[in-house]
Amino acid sequence: MNQDRVESLAQFHPFTRLNKLLEGVHPGGGNTPLLLSLGEPQFQPPVFAIEAIANAKDAWSKYPPTIGTEAFRGAVQAWLGRRYGIEQGFVSTDGMILPVSGTREALFHIALSAVAQGLPKGKGKVLMGNPFYHTYAGAAVVAGGEPAFLPAGRETGFLPDPQAVPAELLRETAMVYLCSPANPQGAVADKDFWRRWLVLARRHDFIIAADECYAEIYTGAPPAGAIEAAQESGSTDNLLIFHSLSKRSSAPGMRSGFIAGDRRQVGRIAQLINYGGVAVPLPVLAASTALWSDEAHVVENRARYCQSFDLAERILSPIFGTVRPAGGFFLWLDVGDGEAATTALWREAAIKVLPGGYMSRPDAAGRNPGAPYIRVALVYEPALLEGALTRMAGVLRRLDVKRPAKPALVGG
Incomplete structure (x- = not known):
C-alpha cells in the first residue's frame, strides 16, 4: 500500500485523532474517568x-x-x-x-x-x-x-x-x-x-x-x-x-x-x-x-437503555431539546464546536466523548457536517450515567451551548 493510502487510512480513524486531541489534557474535576466515547456495552451477557x-x-x-x-x-x-x-x-x-x-x-x-x-x-x-x-x-x-x-x-x-x-x-x-x-x-x-x-x-x-x-x-x-x-x-x-x-x-x-x-x-x-x-x-x-x-435478555437489555434515554432526556433536554434517539445507544448532540466541548468535558469532568467531526468529512462547500456535534455512548448502568450526564450538563452550560432550532435527533 502506498504512502498516500496509509495517510488516508489514518485520517479516517476517529480514536487516533481523539487520542491526539486529548494528549496532555488531564481528566479533572476530581472525578473517576468515564469513557463515553466508545460504543462498547459495559453490561454482562446472560x-x-x-x-x-x-x-x-x-x-x-x-x-x-x-x-x-x-x-x-x-x-x-x-x-x-x-x-x-x-x-x-x-x-x-x-x-x-x-x-x-x-x-x-x-x-x-x-x-x-x-x-x-x-x-x-x-x-x-x-x-x-x-x-x-x-x-x-x-x-x-x-x-x-x-x-x-x-x-x-x-x-x-x-x-x-x-x-x-x-x-x-x-x-x-x-x-x-x-x-x-x-x-x-x-x-x-x-x-x-x-x-x-x-x-x-x-x-x-x-x-x-x-x-x-x-x-x-x-x-x-x-x-x-x-x-x-x-x-x-x-x-x-x-x-x-x-x-x-x-x-x-x-x-x-x-x-x-x-x-x-x-x-x-x-x-x-x-x-x-x-x-x-x-x-x-x-x-x-x-x-x-x-x-x-x-429474547428475554434482549427485552431486559432494551429496558436498561430506555432508562438511560429517560435520564438523558431529563438532564439534557433543557439544553438541547429532545435528545432521545430513535434507535441505537448514542446521543448526537449539537454543541457548536465538538472538539472544544470534548476537550472541556475531559478536562473539567473526566468524561470522554467523541467529536462528531472525526466521524465525517467536509462536503463540497468545505463544511464538515459533524463538526458541531459530539457523540456520547450510553453504555454504562443508568445509575452510573446519571452522575456523568449531570456533570456533562454543567460543563456544557458553562460553554453556553445553544439549543438547536430543531430536535437534536430525528427518526427516519
Whole structure:
C-alpha cells in the first residue's frame, strides 16, 4: 500500500485523532474517568451464554468450519422469522447465512469483495452516509476503491437520501454502506428507504451492505429491516445484512455476528475468511446459538437503555431539546464546536466523548457536517450515567451551548 493510502487510512480513524486531541489534557474535576466515547456495552451477557461456552470446552481443540454449525444457522434463520417475519425458505441455512467474527471484520471484507468485482467494470466508488462508521471508509481505501460521502445530516433526516444520489455516481458505485439505526445519529430507516435503495442497487448493479448492528435497541416500534424489503421484492440479490451480538446481547468480547442475503456475496465472504479471516470458534458458536434463540435478555437489555434515554432526556433536554434517539445507544448532540466541548468535558469532568467531526468529512462547500456535534455512548448502568450526564450538563452550560432550532435527533 502506498504512502498516500496509509495517510488516508489514518485520517479516517476517529480514536487516533481523539487520542491526539486529548494528549496532555488531564481528566479533572476530581472525578473517576468515564469513557463515553466508545460504543462498547459495559453490561454482562446472560449467564447461560457463559455456561454454553464452558459446556463446549472440548471443542477448543478443533478448527471451526467457516460456515459455522447447522444449529447456529438454524437459530439465525428462526430469529429472522421472529424479528422480521422472514419465511423460512427465503433465507436458506445452506449458503445464505454465515457466522462472522464480529461484524466489523465482515463489513471490512465486503468492501474487499465488492470493489474487486466492481473495478473491472469501472465501478470503484464505495458510498456511505456522512457522518459514517470509520471502518466503511478504511475498508474502501484498503480495497483500492474510493469513498464517496452522501449527506446524512438534519436536512435529510440523518440518513442518505437515495433519490439525491447523481446517476453518474451510481453508475460508478461498487457498493453502499447503509446503517440503521444510524451510528452516530440514531436515525431509523423505514421499509420504503430500503425499498428505494434496493431498486437503485439492482438497476445500477451494486451491493448494499446493510449494517443493522443496533437493530434491537430502540425506543418505539422495532426498526424495519432491509431483509423485509428484499422479501417483498422476492429476492436477496444485491443485499447483505449484518447483525451482531455485541450490542443485542452486550457481548462485544465474543466477537460474534452473522451476515445473510445474496448467496453469491455470502460465498465470496466465506472464501475471504478461508484465506485470511477468522472463523468463529465452536464454543462461541454454541453460546451464539443460545443468544440468538433467546429474547428475554434482549427485552431486559432494551429496558436498561430506555432508562438511560429517560435520564438523558431529563438532564439534557433543557439544553438541547429532545435528545432521545430513535434507535441505537448514542446521543448526537449539537454543541457548536465538538472538539472544544470534548476537550472541556475531559478536562473539567473526566468524561470522554467523541467529536462528531472525526466521524465525517467536509462536503463540497468545505463544511464538515459533524463538526458541531459530539457523540456520547450510553453504555454504562443508568445509575452510573446519571452522575456523568449531570456533570456533562454543567460543563456544557458553562460553554453556553445553544439549543438547536430543531430536535437534536430525528427518526427516519
